[in-house]
Each structure stands twice: as structure tokens, then as C-alpha cells.
Amino acid sequence: MAGSALRRLMAEYKQLTLDPPEGIVAGPVSEDNFFEWEALIAGPEGTCFEGGVFPARLLFPPDYPLSPPKMKFTCDMFHPNIFADGRVCISILHAPGDDPMGYELSAERWSPVQSVEKILLSVVSMLAEPNAESGANVDAAIMWRERREEFNEIAKRLVRKTLGIPS
Amino acid sequence: MQILLSSVCLALTSIVIGNAYYQKKQFYPAVVYITKSNASMAVIYIQFFVIVFMFGKLLRKIFLGTLRAAEFEHLLERFWYALTETCLAFTVFRDDFNPRFVALFTVLLFLKSFHWLAEERVDFMERSPVLGWLFHIRVASLLGVLGILDYFLLMHAYNSTLVRGPTVQLVFGFEYAILLTVVASTAIKYVLHAAEMRTDVPWENKAVFLLYTELVIGLIKVILYVLFVFIMAKIYALPMFVFRPMFFTIRNFKKALIDVIMSRRAIRNMNTLYPDATPEELRLSDNICIICREDMINHSKKLPCGHIFHTTCLRSWFQRQQTCPTCRLNILRTPNANSTAIPRPEEGVGGGAAGQGAAAAATPAPVAAAAPIRNQANGAEIPRVDGAAPPNAASVPGLFENMGIGNAGSNNLPGGLPSIPTTAAPPNFPTLPLPPPFMIPPPFPFIAPYAVPPPPMPSDLSTLSDEELKLLEGNERRNVEERIKLLRNIELMLNAAGILMNNYQIITARLQTTVPLPTETVASSNNTTNNTINNTNERPSTSAAAAAALAENQLHTSGTSNVASVAKPTVLTESSTHPPLQKHGDVTIEDLGGEEHEYGVTQGGDAAQVSASSSVHTSGIEICTDDKTTSVTAEQPENTELSELRKRRLKFLEENSKMSTPTTTTENTSSD
Known part of the structure; x- marks a missing residue:
């Protein structure tokens, strides 16, 4: 019998494979290491990210699900809640103790009942509705608030880039 | 890169030795010539390090196979820290700085690296889906060899300190004592992991055993460090080079202590405050513990808010956070009335x-x-x-x-x-x-x-x-x-x-x-x-x-x-x-x-x-x-x-x- 973290990750993988949510594909990078996943997220329809497919990595801690995984986009992203290096900044990925941005409710934080699926769904909704209050990428936040056209333009360019279409 | 470096080094060594023979024609004068020449000795020393490095690679191949990327990264990181500390230690013992001294420190670093790798491997056990016999043989033999080596080196340092009074052997004795505790804790963890793997059901108390192991080993380490700093400060100077590891050890010990306290509290709460979920309640819910996503057959608890989880899952969560995982009801705030509230x-x-x-x-x-x-x-x-x-x-x-x-x-x-x-x-x-x-x-x-x-x-x-x-x-x-x-x-x-x-x-x-x-x-x-x-x-x-x-x-x-x-x-x-x-x-x-x-x-x-x-x-x-x-x-x-x-x-x-x-x-x- 393997460790509980591993068993839980296997269960989640199975669940995600059997009943995948729309626009999300996720699974371990290799069968040897269930603690690193790769996810592909389709940009939500009706938003500036529509049509894009964004690859991301999920790194799970040894004590998952007691601690949250880390998520990082491996493509270029320009979004108020994504750091320049691709790290995703949403409350569901933060353990209740720490509050990097100082505004999150503990009710939105990580707890063991959350799952990969919920994280990815939250990320999709984050793509659709950025939270301009959180300044993971301040430039993006300001642009999203004040120059929406420009923001959409950049997002469209990113979408084309992820699809390999020259812009 | 490595091959290039080692071949360059080998070439240099051959040149040095060849040159000596060419000039002196006989064995003894050639050796004298090399030892007299600083440049030649430098080349020889570098060759010595290369040999040690290659020997290390060989041992790694035997005992560990290929390293995972994470293992290698951690090894490198720790190695550089250890190297810095070793250089700091040199400053304390600058008076008796000689090749033998450097060799002893090299051996120490060499052994330390394998301790770290063994630790990483054992930690990896819990995360690995399948482990073959080879893994067990390797880890067990590696731990055995390391333990024996540590013991002998520790005894050697102890005896030499007894005979010749406090020398640099004091540092080695202390370092090997620490390494021995590392071997002990790794071995205990290995046994626990291996025991869990043999059973088909999750072993509920493993986390508790691990926690106590950590606590005891942490305590021993802290005592050793404090003792060492005290002795060193009395005899030589304040040993700067152990401050970093000592700090981390104390921090880990504190964490282990808090964990144990929290765990005990969680267990106590679990045993006294929350009722076991009845089969009826389990049937009414979907019967899956949402923490581990597995069926709840036995040992599940019902929280005041009505949510049901495995006892063990709940315990490990309560160690970190005293809230219901589902609804975040703070269970510490309502410790007595909660069952009914x-x-x-x-x-x-x-x-x-x-x-x-x-x-x-x-x-x-x-x-x-x-x-x-x-x-x-x-x-x-x-x-x-x-x-x-x-x-x-x-x-x-x-x-x-x-x-x-x-x-x-x-x-x-x-x-x-x-x-x-x-x-x-x-x-x-x-x-x-x-x-x-x-x-x-x-x-x-x-x-x-x-x-x-x-x-x-x-x-x-x-x-x-x-x-x-x-x-x-x-x-x-x-x-x-x-x-x-x-x-x-x-x-x-x-x-x-x-x-x-x-x-x-x-x-x-x-x-x-x-x-x-x-x-x-x-x-x-x-x-x-x-x-x-x-x-x-x-x-x-x-x-x-x-x-x-x-x-x-x-x-x-x-x-x-x-x-x-x-x-x-x-x-x-x-x-x-x-x-x-x-x-x-x-x-x-x-x-x-x-x-x-x-x-x-x-x-x-x-x-x-x-x-x-x-x-x-x-x-x-x-x-x-x-x-x-x-x-x-x-x-x-x-x-x-x-x-x-x-x-x-x-x-x-x-x-x-x-x-x-x-x-x-x-x-x-x-x-x-």
C-alpha cells in the first residue's frame, strides 16, 4: 500500500480521466512520478482568451492533500492573477495560514476537500474574470482595468502564440 | 563535460608523473621531485579529487542507480552549503591544516552526500507507485554500510580524542555522531514505509510513529549541537560552521514538537469530543472520505457540523488546522458544545x-x-x-x-x-x-x-x-x-x-x-x-x-x-x-x-x-x-x-x- 498522497492523486487522476470537465485535460507527466502533473486549459469561450490552449504544470507536495499544490503556466501569460513567471495566484492555492496578498477570505483557501479539478476550474474562471484587486501582475491588472482593448489585444496574441500561429 | 574534465586531469597527472620519471629516471627521486614541486602536487591533489568523485559515482550507481532530477538538485544545493561550512571549519583549525586534514574533510563530505541521498530515497518511497526488490536491497545495504562507517569513524574520533586530547577529531566525532542519528532516523522511516507497503490497508498510526521518530531524533540532534558548540567555544573558538545546521535542526525540532502537541490534541479531541460515525450515517452520506477519496468502512468520525471523515485523515488535518475541511467550522472555538451545536x-x-x-x-x-x-x-x-x-x-x-x-x-x-x-x-x-x-x-x-x-x-x-x-x-x-x-x-x-x-x-x-x-x-x-x-x-x-x-x-x-x-x-x-x-x-x-x-x-x-x-x-x-x-x-x-x-x-x-x-x-x- 502506497502513501496516502499517492493514493489520493491516483484517485483524482482516475476521476479526471473517466469524467473530464470541459476544456480541461490533466494528468501526471510520467507514471513514475505522480507528484508532477501537466494540465492543458482551454481559454473560456466569450473571453479574450477564447480559443487558446494553455499548458501548465502542477507540483504536488509530499503531504498533499493537506497542503496545496503549486501551479505554473509553462507558456507566456499576461493576466492580473498570474505572475510574470507563470505562477498562478489564486486563493484556492494558498494554505489558510499564509495570505500573500492580504485580502483573501479563509473560506476561499485550500482545504483537503479541494481537488485538481476544482483548482483547474477556478483557473478557468480566473481567466474569464480576472481579479484586478490582486496584484500578481500589476501591469496586467492596471491594463485590464483601464485599457481593456489593449489587454484583449495582448491576450489574443498570446492565444495565437499558444496555438503556434504566427501573430 | 565531466568526462572532458576528468580526462584533462588524467592527462595532466600523466604529464606530471611522466615528467618526473623523465627527469629523475628512478622511482624514489621522482617521488621526491613531485612532492617538492608545488605545481606537481596541485595536479596530484586535483587528480585525487577526481578519483574520489568517480568513486562516488560508482558507489551511487551501485547503491542508488540513476538519481532523479529533484534528488540531484537537492544534493547539489546541500553540497555547496556543506562545502562552505567546511571552509569555515578550516579557519578554526588553520594551525593543523595539512593534506591529511583535507582528506578527512573530503571523506566526511563524501559520506554526508550519501546520507542525504539515502534520506531522499527513503522519503521517495512514500510517493512511488511501485518499488522492486532491487530498491529495498539497495536502500537497506546503503543504510547498513553508512551506519557501520559512521560508527567506526565515530569510535576512531572518540579514541583519538581520549588519547591525544581535543584535536580536530572532536569535530569529526561530532559530525559522525550527527550522521549516525541521520542514519537511524532514515532507517526507522524506511522500516515504517516498508511495513506499510506490505499491508493492503493504510496503516493508520504510521504518521504518529513518524512524528515521534522525528521528535526524538530532533531532540538528540539539538542536544548534540548544543553540546558541541559549548565544547568548541570552550576549547577553540565559536564554531561558526555549525550555526546554520544547528539553526535548521532547532527549527525542525520545534516544528516536530508543535506537531506532536497538535497531533496529541487532535487525537484527544477525536477520541473524546467527536462521536464515531454510525453505519447508518455512513450509508446516508456518500460513504467517501473527501480527504483521501476512499471508502469509509471503519474508523470514521462525525464532526459537530455533521461532516464525516476518516479518523486518520481528520487527525492529520487537525494537526495543521482546527477547522472542518468542508465547512471550515472552527472546532477549537466550540470544543464542548460542538457535537450538538x-x-x-x-x-x-x-x-x-x-x-x-x-x-x-x-x-x-x-x-x-x-x-x-x-x-x-x-x-x-x-x-x-x-x-x-x-x-x-x-x-x-x-x-x-x-x-x-x-x-x-x-x-x-x-x-x-x-x-x-x-x-x-x-x-x-x-x-x-x-x-x-x-x-x-x-x-x-x-x-x-x-x-x-x-x-x-x-x-x-x-x-x-x-x-x-x-x-x-x-x-x-x-x-x-x-x-x-x-x-x-x-x-x-x-x-x-x-x-x-x-x-x-x-x-x-x-x-x-x-x-x-x-x-x-x-x-x-x-x-x-x-x-x-x-x-x-x-x-x-x-x-x-x-x-x-x-x-x-x-x-x-x-x-x-x-x-x-x-x-x-x-x-x-x-x-x-x-x-x-x-x-x-x-x-x-x-x-x-x-x-x-x-x-x-x-x-x-x-x-x-x-x-x-x-x-x-x-x-x-x-x-x-x-x-x-x-x-x-x-x-x-x-x-x-x-x-x-x-x-x-x-x-x-x-x-x-x-x-x-x-x-x-x-x-x-x-x-x-
Whole structure:
């Protein structure tokens, strides 16, 4: 019998494979290491990210699900809640103790009942509705608030880039 | 790259040796030539390091196979730190710096690297889906070899220190001792992981064993480090090079200690506070522990909020966070009442009791010691004022029975009302806040406050609670609960009236201090009790809404009244009789809340016990506080005061009624 973290990750993988949510594909990078996943997220329809497919990595801690995984986009992203290096900044990925941005409710934080699926769904909704209050990428936040056209333009360019279409 | 470097190094060495032979033609002069030439020696030393490195690679291939990327990264990181520390250590021993010394440090670093790798490997066991026999053979043999080497090197260092006094061997002896502890903890972890792998079911106590291993090893390491720093500081200089590892060791030890404490608390809570989930409850839920996503067949616990998890999953979560994983109910804030507080979240009243229970739990005091004292105190004086017992006794049967107080009055006074059965409180009342010395009560001020709160009008209360309940949730048993609440209220009212009367009697008796007529007082009090009940009922009162609001705010008010009593202890007659007054009003209503709450649960669920204990706590507190505050004032109460106090009380209640919004739990918890 393997460790509980591993068993839980296997269960989640199975669940995600059997009943995948729309626009999300996720699974371990290799069968040897269930603690690193790769996810592909389709940009939500009706938003500036529509049509894009964004690859991301999920790194799970040894004590998952007691601690949250880390998520990082491996493509270029320009979004108020994504750091320049691709790290995703949403409350569901933060353990209740720490509050990097100082505004999150503990009710939105990580707890063991959350799952990969919920994280990815939250990320999709984050793509659709950025939270301009959180300044993971301040430039993006300001642009999203004040120059929406420009923001959409950049997002469209990113979408084309992820699809390999020259812009 | 590596191959290139080693081949360049090999070429250089060959050139150096070839050159020496070419020049001296014979073995011995050639060796002398090389050792005399610094450049040649440098090349030889570098060659030596390359050989060590290659040997290390060979051993790694044998014992570990290919390293994973993460393992390699960690190894590199730790290696650089260790190298820096070694250089720092050189500065301390700069006097005996020689090739042998460098060689010894190289061996140390070499062995350290393998210790780290072994640790990483064993940690990886838990995360790896499949492990073959090769893995086990490798890890076991590596650990064995490392352990033996550490032991011999440690003994060597020890012996040489004994023979030659403190030298650099002191450092090595200490380092190998630390490494030996690393081997020990790695081996224990390995055995635990391996044992779990052999079974098909998750091994529940593994986490606990791991925790204690960490704690013990951490303690040994901390002791070693402190000892070493002390010895080194005495003999040489302050060993800067161990500060970093020492800091991390102490930090880890602290973490392990906190973990153990939290884990113990979690286990204790798990065992005492939360009921096991019954098969029925498991069937009703979807039977999957949402933490580990596995079926719950056995060993699952039901939290106060009704969510069910595996005991072990819950324990490991509670080690980090004392909230329900699903609804984030803070379980520490409601440690006693929680088992019942949520299955039927009637938070307006029940939440108050819960919050009070939490306040009680916050400051534990020896109950065993407290109970006998109170027993004496009450036993001595209460017989005269039978009515004192009921309001508390009704909600605290266990406590008063333990104390041997006959509380027959509780059944006499309600006068025909069906006495509602209360479930027995659990025998352990873990916490009572106030120290025993304050518990010796003069009986009458203790009771006096009961007189003052206006009896809640049943109809008013019921409508209000109705709204409250509607606000909170559409409960099915609402009607039944309402009825019970009503009955409870009436009972309490009667009790209060009885006490009030007794009180008046006693006070009047005391006021005629110069003419002590104890027997007469008692007699008259008994006679007039019934009349007073009626009187009290008919007395015009502020709206019952005020009383209900008070139940919600009671925690707050009792807090403030406490402050008041502390603030003006010297003003004997006025200000210090006032606070207990308020407080007792609170008790009455609060007890009311506790009881009805409890009863509702007795009907609905299995968790009534804890609620009973919660009301024990609440009333326990109140009694104590009262005794404390009123014992000061007991000497000279006056009749006129009482009316004045009553006025204040009414005013207070009215004020409270203005802010009567069922904000419930947040308010209650925030005030503790």
C-alpha cells in the first residue's frame, strides 16, 4: 500500500480521466512520478482568451492533500492573477495560514476537500474574470482595468502564440 | 563535460608523473621531485579529487542507480552549503591544516552526500507507485554500510580524542555522531514505509510513529549541537560552521514538537469530543472520505457540523488546522458544545452556549479540586434556599449530583409542569475557568440576581424565536422545539420566582441583623414561596424579546460585567452588586438556551451528552463568577438597593433588545 498522497492523486487522476470537465485535460507527466502533473486549459469561450490552449504544470507536495499544490503556466501569460513567471495566484492555492496578498477570505483557501479539478476550474474562471484587486501582475491588472482593448489585444496574441500561429 | 574534465586531469597527472620519471629516471627521486614541486602536487591533489568523485559515482550507481532530477538538485544545493561550512571549519583549525586534514574533510563530505541521498530515497518511497526488490536491497545495504562507517569513524574520533586530547577529531566525532542519528532516523522511516507497503490497508498510526521518530531524533540532534558548540567555544573558538545546521535542526525540532502537541490534541479531541460515525450515517452520506477519496468502512468520525471523515485523515488535518475541511467550522472555538451545536444549528441560542463553552475551555482549571469546595460551600448554605439549585440543577444534573446537593426543589417548584428529562452530563468536565478560592458563596447575593430578570413572556418569546429559526434554517422539528422551549421557559420562570422569594426572605432576615432569627426566616421563606411565584409572573416585564436578545449577547454582557466587577471592587454596596446581577440574568436565560438546545438534540441525535456538558460549563462559570464578585458585597445588602438594581436591570435589557439581531456564532465567538 502506497502513501496516502499517492493514493489520493491516483484517485483524482482516475476521476479526471473517466469524467473530464470541459476544456480541461490533466494528468501526471510520467507514471513514475505522480507528484508532477501537466494540465492543458482551454481559454473560456466569450473571453479574450477564447480559443487558446494553455499548458501548465502542477507540483504536488509530499503531504498533499493537506497542503496545496503549486501551479505554473509553462507558456507566456499576461493576466492580473498570474505572475510574470507563470505562477498562478489564486486563493484556492494558498494554505489558510499564509495570505500573500492580504485580502483573501479563509473560506476561499485550500482545504483537503479541494481537488485538481476544482483548482483547474477556478483557473478557468480566473481567466474569464480576472481579479484586478490582486496584484500578481500589476501591469496586467492596471491594463485590464483601464485599457481593456489593449489587454484583449495582448491576450489574443498570446492565444495565437499558444496555438503556434504566427501573430 | 565531466568526462572532458576528468580526462584533462588524467592527462595532466600523466604529464606530471611522466615528467618526473623523465627527469629523475628512478622511482624514489621522482617521488621526491613531485612532492617538492608545488605545481606537481596541485595536479596530484586535483587528480585525487577526481578519483574520489568517480568513486562516488560508482558507489551511487551501485547503491542508488540513476538519481532523479529533484534528488540531484537537492544534493547539489546541500553540497555547496556543506562545502562552505567546511571552509569555515578550516579557519578554526588553520594551525593543523595539512593534506591529511583535507582528506578527512573530503571523506566526511563524501559520506554526508550519501546520507542525504539515502534520506531522499527513503522519503521517495512514500510517493512511488511501485518499488522492486532491487530498491529495498539497495536502500537497506546503503543504510547498513553508512551506519557501520559512521560508527567506526565515530569510535576512531572518540579514541583519538581520549588519547591525544581535543584535536580536530572532536569535530569529526561530532559530525559522525550527527550522521549516525541521520542514519537511524532514515532507517526507522524506511522500516515504517516498508511495513506499510506490505499491508493492503493504510496503516493508520504510521504518521504518529513518524512524528515521534522525528521528535526524538530532533531532540538528540539539538542536544548534540548544543553540546558541541559549548565544547568548541570552550576549547577553540565559536564554531561558526555549525550555526546554520544547528539553526535548521532547532527549527525542525520545534516544528516536530508543535506537531506532536497538535497531533496529541487532535487525537484527544477525536477520541473524546467527536462521536464515531454510525453505519447508518455512513450509508446516508456518500460513504467517501473527501480527504483521501476512499471508502469509509471503519474508523470514521462525525464532526459537530455533521461532516464525516476518516479518523486518520481528520487527525492529520487537525494537526495543521482546527477547522472542518468542508465547512471550515472552527472546532477549537466550540470544543464542548460542538457535537450538538451543528446538527441542528439553532445558533441564536445554541451558539451562545457553544461560545460560552469555548470560553470555559479556554482557561482550564482543576475541576476535581473545584467540585469538593463548592460542595462544601453550597452544602453548608443552600439547604435554606432550596430554590437556588433548580435553574442550574436542571441543566447540570451531573455536576450537582456529583456534589451531592439535593435538588429536589427543581421538581417541586415548576408546579405541575412536566419536568423535561435531561441527558446525563458526561462525567468529565474538562474545564472550569475560575480558581476554587472564589467559590465560597454567601447564598443570598448568589440568588438575588435571579429575582431581577423579567420572566420572558412565552408568546413573545415564541414568535421571536420563530423568526429567529426561520432566519437560521427551516427546521422540521421546529414546532416541537418551540413547544419545548416554551415549557422550559415557564419552568425556569417559576424557578427564578422561587429563588427570588427565598432571596427576599433571606435578605430581610439579614437586614434585621441585630435580631438573628434563622429558623423563622427559613420557615417564612418556605411559606411565601408559592405566592412569590405568582407575583413574579405577573410582574410587568420588559419584552421577552429583550430576554432572548440577552441570550444571544449574554457572553458579551457577562464579559463586560466581569470587567465592571473588576473595575470597581471597592464600591461595595452599589457597583459590585450590580455586575453579578446582570450576570445572573444571563445565566438564567443562557441556561434556558442550553437546556432547550440540549433537549432538541436528545430528540434528534446522538450527541446530547456533550451539550449537557456545555451547559455544565456555562452555569459553572456563572456560579463561580458570582461567588467571586458577590462575596465582597455580601455583608451589607439593603432592600432599597434591590429595587434600584431591578430598574437598572430592566434598562439594561431594553438596551440589549435594541441590538437583537441573530448574528449568532460570530458574535459569540468573537467575544471570547
